[in-house]
Amino acid sequence: MVKLSLRTRVNERARRHAFCTLSLLHILLEPCDTTTWADVSDDAAAGHGVYDAYFINSEIGWVVGADGIIFHTQNGGNNWVEQNRGHLSYKAVSFVSATHGWVVGSSNSILITQDGGQTWEQNINVHGTSGDIHYDVQALDELTVYLVGEFGTVLKTLDGGSTWSKLATRTYRHFFSLSFIDASRGWVAGEYGTIMQTQDGGESWREAESVPVTSWFGGIVFNQPRHAHVEPDGWVTGEDGVVLYSDDGGLTWTPQSSCTSTDLQDLAMSENEGWITGDNGQICYTVDGGVNWRSTSTPAIGGATLWGIFQLSLADVWVVGMNGAILKKIGDSPRPHSSPPPLPFALPASTTSPPLPPPSPPPPSPPPPPPPPSLPAKPLHLRLTVPDPAPPPPLGNVQCRV
Numbered sequence: 001m002v003k004l005s006l007r008t009r010v011n012e013r014a015r016r017h018a019f020c021t022l023s024l025l026h027i028l029l030e031p032c033d034t035t036t037w038a039d040v041s042d043d044a045a046a047g048h049g050v051y052d053a054y055f056i057n058s059e060i061g062w063v064v065g066a067d068g069i070i071f072h073t074q075n076g077g078n079n080w081v082e083q084n085r086g087h088l089s090y091k092a093v094s095f096v097s098a099t100h101g102w103v104v105g106s107s108n109s110i111l112i113t114q115d116g117g118q119t120w121e122q123n124i125n126v127h128g129t130s131g132d133i134h135y136d137v138q139a140l141d142e143l144t145v146y147l148v149g150e151f152g153t154v155l156k157t158l159d160g161g162s163t164w165s166k167l168a169t170r171t172y173r174h175f176f177s178l179s180f181i182d183a184s185r186g187w188v189a190g191e192y193g194t195i196m197q198t199q200d201g202g203e204s205w206r207e208a209e210s211v212p213v214t215s216w217f218g219g220i221v222f223n224q225p226r227h228a229h230v231e232p233d234g235w236v237t238g239e240d241g242v243v244l245y246s247d248d249g250g251l252t253w254t255p256q257s258s259c260t261s262t263d264l265q266d267l268a269m270s271e272n273e274g275w276i277t278g279d280n281g282q283i284c285y286t287v288d289g290g291v292n293w294r295s296t297s298t299p300a301i302g303g304a305t306l307w308g309i310f311q312l313s314l315a316d317v318w319v320v321g322m323n324g325a326i327l328k329k330i331g332d333s334p335r336p337h338s339s340p341p342p343l344p345f346a347l348p349a350s351t352t353s354p355p356l357p358p359p360s361p362p363p364p365s366p367p368p369p370p371p372p373p374s375l376p377a378k379p380l381h382l383r384l385t386v387p388d389p390a391p392p393p394p395l396g397n398v399q400c401r402v
Helices: 006-028
Strands: 036-039 051-054 061-065 068-073 081-084 090-095 101-105 110-113 134-139 146-150 154-157 173-179 184-189 197-199 218-224 236-238 243-246 264-271 272-276 283-286 306-309 316-321 326-330
Touching: 006 061, 051 306, 061 090, 061 101, 061 316, 068 197, 101 134, 101 146, 146 173, 146 184, 154 316, 236 264, 236 272, 264 306, 272 306, 272 316
Parallel strands: 051 090, 090 134, 134 173, 173 218, 218 264
Antiparallel strands: 036 326, 051 061, 061 068, 068 081, 090 101, 101 110, 134 146, 146 154, 173 184, 184 197, 218 236, 236 243, 264 272, 272 283, 306 316, 316 326
16 A cells, blocks of 8 residues: 655645635636527518618617518617518618618619618619629718628719729629728628728728638628727638637638537627627627637527627627527626625535634844943053073083084
């Protein structure tokens, strides 16, 4: 039998105690997901795919989808009013005010409203064929609008849709998403791992380098840079749960840890908080800029694909998907604990070691002894005794040689 020394047993116990302590801290510091989702779907949308949503504030918004549906709410989704229905499939919607908005979709369709959706007009001054599909649109103001679609299509208007310019991307790959931070600088993403950017309003395009995947991307988003002369952060999501991140304005991309291997369709970011939607009712969130993505619970929606997400602020988030699904985030967002909360139980004394007392201060040094008392000076008398010199030894017989 091998007997452990006392020091070895103490070290082993200390290591186990440290491991348990770190494991407990890891659990306590996990983000606490208190998010819940309210199902605010409208019965009129049941059985139809809802592909995108846009809100100008926490109350007023629109959703669009298959069979030409355009629904409008003025009370945060509690009630919906049908504004349009037809045979086309509308993929995306964007508004700049309570009155001015755009909707794009199949058959080269671009709808414009100037009265909050009470009337929608088909824009006919558009390049392309009747079979082209427009997948995404972003309005920067009442005059400046960008949209993307099939066969490398990127369209731009500077006059509110009276005329459109087809920008030369020099590719025939489909684009599914776009993100512009101003009228000059933007990014588009699509199939075969394609990510392109422009810094001059679409006059020229540059394809991203070092994209580590060749699958399709369903969503792309860039945040406004926090400081001047700092490149904006960007994210893309897509096939097989891929999530990529760029910190150099979209030139290079690196993978982030995903929350799933299912296809991801769309994403939204606000500061460091973000959301991703995908197949099988998947919703993922991050509170640290995508360093970690985690799944969150959703209502029972039958595993429907969630096509789109819109984030107006940290508090206002909407998700849309198949079978008319419209979800609204309620409750607090998942936030990490700033410090470990108090334990709901007391650890047994045997599992914790008492803290070591602080070292005692050294005892004070004793005071130096007092100097001896001074004595009065006395004259010093020295007496020297000198012995008499010894007589010289006898010479004896001394011989001298000359």
